Amino acid sequence: MNKTFKLQFTLNGRPTEAMINPSARLLDVLREDFGLTGTKEGCGKGECGACTIFMDGKAVDSCLVMAIQAQGHSIITIEGMAKEGRLDKVQEMLLQEGSVQCGYCIPGMVMSARALLNRNSNPTLDEVKYAMSGNLCRCTGYHKIFKAVLRAAQIEREAKSKI
Amino acid sequence: MSISIQRCTSLPELFQAIEGIKPPIMYLAGGTDLMVLLKANLIPDSAWFDISDIPDIKGITVKDDMLVIGAATPFDEIYPDANVLKWAKALSEAASNVGGPQIRARGTIGGNIANGSPAADTLPALASLGAQVNLLSARGERSVPIEGYALGNRRTVREADEIISSVSIPIRAGIKGAWKALGARKALAISKISLAVSAVLEQGSFSYLRIGLGSVAATVRRAPQAEEVLLNGGWNRETLEEACRIIQTEISPIDDIRSTAEYRKAMSGVLLHDALISAFGEAPTR
Ligand SMILES: Cc1cc2nc3c(=O)[nH]c(=O)nc-3n(C[C@H](O)[C@H](O)[C@H](O)COP(=O)(O)OP(=O)(O)OC[C@H]3O[C@@H](n4cnc5c(N)ncnc54)[C@H](O)[C@@H]3O)c2cc1C
Ligand code: FES
Numbered sequence: 264m265n266k267t268f269k270l271q272f273t274l275n276g277r278p279t280e281a282m283i284n285p286s287a288r289l290l291d292v293l294r295e296d297f298g299l300t301g302t303k304e305g306c307g308k309g310e311c312g313a314c315t316i317f318m319d320g321k322a323v324d325s326c327l328v329m330a331i332q333a334q335g336h337s338i339i340t341i342e343g344m345a346k347e348g349r350l351d352k353v354q355e356m357l358l359q360e361g362s363v364q365c366g367y368c369i370p371g372m373v374m375s376a377r378a379l380l381n382r383n384s385n386p387t388l389d390e391v392k393y394a395m396s397g398n399l400c401r402c403t404g405y406h407k408i409f410k411a412v413l414r415a416a417q418i419e420r421e422a423k424s425k426i
Numbered sequence: 427m428s429i430s431i432q433r434c435t436s437l438p439e440l441f442q443a444i445e446g447i448k449p450p451i452m453y454l455a456g457g458t459d460l461m462v463l464l465k466a467n468l469i470p471d472s473a474w475f476d477i478s479d480i481p482d483i484k485g486i487t488v489k490d491d492m493l494v495i496g497a498a499t500p501f502d503e504i505y506p507d508a509n510v511l512k513w514a515k516a517l518s519e520a521a522s523n524v525g526g527p528q529i530r531a532r533g534t535i536g537g538n539i540a541n542g543s544p545a546a547d548t549l550p551a552l553a554s555l556g557a558q559v560n561l562l563s564a565r566g567e568r569s570v571p572i573e574g575y576a577l578g579n580r581r582t583v584r585e586a587d588e589i590i591s592s593v594s595i596p597i598r599a600g601i602k603g604a605w606k607a608l609g610a611r612k613a614l615a616i617s618k619i620s621l622a623v624s625a626v627l628e629q630g631s632f633s634y635l636r637i638g639l640g641s642v643a644a645t646v647r648r649a650p651q652a653e654e655v656l657l658n659g660g661w662n663r664e665t666l667e668e669a670c671r672i673i674q675t676e677i678s679p680i681d682d683i684r685s686t687a688e689y690r691k692a693m694s695g696v697l698l699h700d701a702l703i704s705a706f707g708e709a710p711t712r
């Protein structure tokens with residue numbers, strides 16, 4: 264592939280630079296050029312949310328973004344969620360609630376849930392459903408995923424009120 | 427299939443880049459239509475220009491009694507905007523229903539309008555609001571009413587070297603509105619039919635009222651007969667019933683993979699009823 268475009272952006276908090284193929288999708292550049300394979304491809308057409316990442320703090324489908332569109336922007340993938348070896352609260356609660364079956368949808372679910380909790384620390388079940396309506400899961404039936412997100416929100420609120 | 431792609435961060439840079447380029451030219455905004463077509467191998471050999479980071483065509487402003495929405499503004503910045511909620515409620519409702527959160531974070535109003543798809547959800551709302559589409563090229567600027575923009579299914583008045591720079595919506599004091607649609611499911615489904623109404627009601631009569639319909643014809647269309655019933659007769663039980671009846675006879679939708687003509691006709695009356703009542707918060711009292 265002709266890697267003729269110099270991509271400069273912030274990846275998982277670090278200023279990053281790489282020569283990439285200008286007509287590659289961000290999803291492919293993340294997975295293949297940077298080895299960040301936690302971001303999954305399900306449908307490749309914006310319908311499943313398996314490829315969800317943060318672009319400037321918003322949850323977006325990386326299969327619908329050209330890599331060159333990330334120039335100058337901040338991208339966070341599932342690999343950037345754990346801080347100092349500790350899982351994000353959403354990840355922790357998904358494990359604790361037994362919300363995960365095959366796991367393929369989960370990185371995207373975590374990103375959408377975190378995007379919601381960052382702007383709304385006390386969402387209702389309906390707000391969780393609206394925020395995660397772009398993420399499909401073919402295993403779980405969603406119930407335990409939503410429950411984990413609501414618990415993560417609750418624990419974070421309690422932690423904050425103690426400070 | 428081969429595509430070339432270039433990132434442009436200002437309008438002069440864009441117009442310089444496309445000079446002399448042979449169409450088809452694709453303006454990559456949110457990519458929520460283009461990237462899907464690319465994946466499905468439905469994109470012809472073409473030159474792509476990324477317009478998603480051009481500040482001049484992003485953002486929402488109010489100037490000279492017009493609400494101006496930059497073409498590259500994504501849906502999730504449109505629907506919660508205070509000015510959009512106040513002056514273009516029907517558009518806010520349409521934008522909040524496009525796709526799912528990830529689609530609304532990237533998908534833009536310009537991309538929704540650009541190709542004249544009859545199923546684009548913002549079109550009925552924009553038609554009900556009497557919006558103008560502002561076109562820009564190295565040759566200059568021009569404006570067309572939203573209903574004159576699309577000529578037929580996927581044909582529009584836009585030339586290859588023109589971009590949509592923004593849409594302008596006239597500000598009308600006291601305007602109310604609503605957008606309603608039916609699809610197979612709530613998120614991520616293309617509407618079988620959508621309807622928007624925008625209206626100004628003063629002491630029981632309408633000084634402004636327009637109805638926009640999507641997915642019932644090759645382009646977005648209005649419902650002039652139903653509008654007339656309400657404009658002439660005001661807001662009461664009788665006109666509501668009559669408008670919801672007449673709208674079913676004045677449209678001529680078709681059967682397609684998503685729905686049937688018969689269903690769309692019947693539902694146009696139901697959606698008009700729901701939209702009017704949701705716009706004014708209650709059924710007419712007389
Ligand atoms: C899963 C999914 C769900 C969806 N759900 C809905 C829905 O509910 N309702 C709905 O209406 N749509 C829906 N869509 C379609 C799509 O999201 C919208 O049409 C969106 O508005 C397209 O905007 P964009 O910026 O992503 O366009 P892009 O894909 O970037 O571009 C689309 C086309 O518009 C042209 N273009 C873009 N901007 C301009 C401009 N400023 N001037 C001139 N030409 C321009 C491009 O050349 C291209 O041909 C959905 C798409 C997906 C993938
Ligand atoms: S892979 Fe991107 S939404 Fe399905």
Ligand code: FES
Nearest residue numbers: 365366400401402
């Ligand atoms: S756990 Fe298998 S797709 Fe969600």
